[in-house]
Amino acid sequence: MAKKIDINVQHITRVEGHGNIRVKATDGTIEKVEWQVPEAPRFFEAMVRGRSYDDIQTIVSRICGICSVTHSLAAIKAVENAIGVTVSDQADKLRMLCHYGEQIESHVLHVGYLVAPDLLGQQSVVPLVESHPDVVKTIIRAHKAGNKWMEVIGGRMTHPVTIKVGGLTKAPTEQELRDLKKMLEEVVPDLKTIAEVVLSLADKLPAFERETEYIALKEPGHYTFYHGEIGSSDVDATTPVQNFESVANEYVSPQSTAKWCKWHRDSYAVGALARYNLNAEHLLPLATEVAKSFGLEKGCCNPYMNNVAQVIECVQVVEHGLQLIDELLTAGVKEETVKVEPQAGEGAGCVEAPRGILFHRYAFDKKGMCESANICIPTGQNHANIQKDFESLVPQVIDKEQDEIRLLMEMLVRAYDPCISCSTHYLDVEFV
C-alpha cells in the first residue's frame, strides 16, 4: 500500500498570526511543500497617508503588540531622517534602552511560552506549570522585567507614548533609572537559569542545516540592534539604510499575502541568528560566556538555533542596558524640550526587531503631511527562507511518521519567531 503523507496544518499554533503548513507526498515522492500565509493585509501604509509626521509613530506602533517599540523607533528614525531632525545623546540612549526592554520581553515570551513546550513534549505552556513550575516562574519573572523595563522608558508596556519626533516627551527620573538598574541586575540569575534549561534541552533541537544569506544591522565594534548599516553574510561591504529596497527586493508569491524577499540568493534570513552570525565577536563578556556554553559558532546555518541566539541576546541586552544606565546617570538626566519644524523630505529608518531587521520609509510634504509609506517587515523577509528550508527539510525526513514530520516543520516555523500579522502587506493594485 502506498505510504501517503498529507499534512495540512491550518493556523499553526504558538506563533503570532496565521500561517499554514501543507505537505503532500506518496511513497517518498513529494508533490507539494508549502508555507502559506493567509493573514489579512493590514493597510498601515495606506492609513498613514495624509497624516501628520507627528502621528506616524502612534499609528504604526499598532502594527504589533509584541514589537510596538521597534515599529515606533523605526518610524521615528525614518521621520527624523525625512524632515532633517537630530536627537540628543541622552534621547538616543533612552530609546536604545527602551528597545532593549522589548528584545528581552519578546525573546523570553517566545522561548519560554511558545518554543519550550516543544522541547518538553507538551502542547502549550499550561501543562508545564504542573511539570516544571519553577522554570515557568522564572520565565514569568523575566517576562515581567521586560514589560516593566519598557514601561519605565516608554510610558507603558505596549505602544509607547514617550517616543516622539526629536526626542522623548518625558525622560525617566534618575531614581527610576536606578530602580531599573536594580531590576536588571536581579534578572541576570533568571536569564542564566533559562539558558541552563535550554542548554539541557538542546539535543531536542533538530540537527538540520541549510546554507543561506544572513542579513542584519552592522555597526563597527558593537553587537547592534539600533545603529549601523545593512550587513550581509554574503558580502563584506554594508549598504546604507537609505537603500534598503535594493536589499529586500520584495515580490509577490501566490501562496502568501505577505511578500517574499531575496538578495544574493533566492532567499535570506533575518533575526537573532542572523545578528549573531554577523556580530558575535562584539558580544559583551557575560553574553559571550553563555554563547560559549551552547557552543554556538559564528556562521551557524541551523535555523532551529535561532532560539539559542535569542537566549544569548537576552543576556547581551541586559549587559549593555546596565552600561547605558550607568552612562546616563553619570551624565545626569535632563528634561529636554524639543522644537521641530516640519519640512518636505523623504527618509528611511531601520532597527532590529526581536525577529529581525525592520525598515520604514516615509515621504512628507512641506507641511509635514505624509505622502507615502513603505514598511518592510522582518518576518516578511523570512517567509521565502522558511519555504526554502521546508523544501530542503522535507525530503530529508519524508520517511518518518507523518506526525513527526509535522512537528519538525512546526518547530522550524516557530524557530523563526514569526510575527505574521506584522508581515502582511498592502498591495497597491491598479485595475486595467
Added chain:
Amino acid sequence: MNPTVIIGLGNPLMRDEGIGIRLVERIRDDSRLPAGVEALDLGTGGLTVLHAIEGRSRAIFVDCAMMDEEPGTMRRFTPDQVRTRRVGLRLSLHEGDLLSILEMAREMDACPDEVVIFGIQPKVVEQGEGLSPELEERMGEYVGRVCGCVGV
C-alpha cells in the same frame, strides 16, 4: 506594593465587554477608593494577569461575565464558586481565560490568598463603542460595590 489590587479586564471596542475597563477608569477617580490601592487596566488579560497579582494577598477582578442573569446584574463570587464553561482552543496567548490563569497561578503558589471576582452581565457584546444603557446607568452602583469591598 499594596497587598490589594483591583484589576479590570475587557475590550472597550466590544461594547459591554469593556465594562471592566470602564469601571476601573471610574474607580481610579473615586474618593471611595482607599489610598494606595491600584486599579489596573489589564485589557484582555492573559499572562500579564500573573505579573499583576504576584506578591499580593488580595486580588479583585471586574469583568464582563455570562451568568444567565438580567443585563446589568453584578454578582460577586470567588473562583471556587464557579466553573468556566468556556473551553479554550489554546491557540493563542491572547486567549486568556481568567479562571484558567488563576488556576495556573495557584499551581505555582503565586496566587493571592483572597480572590474576588465581580462579574457584570452584558446586554450587547459586539463591535462598537459605548456601554448599553442598562450598564451605563448603574456605573455608580458598581463603583460603590467594588470600593466597598476593598474597604472591608
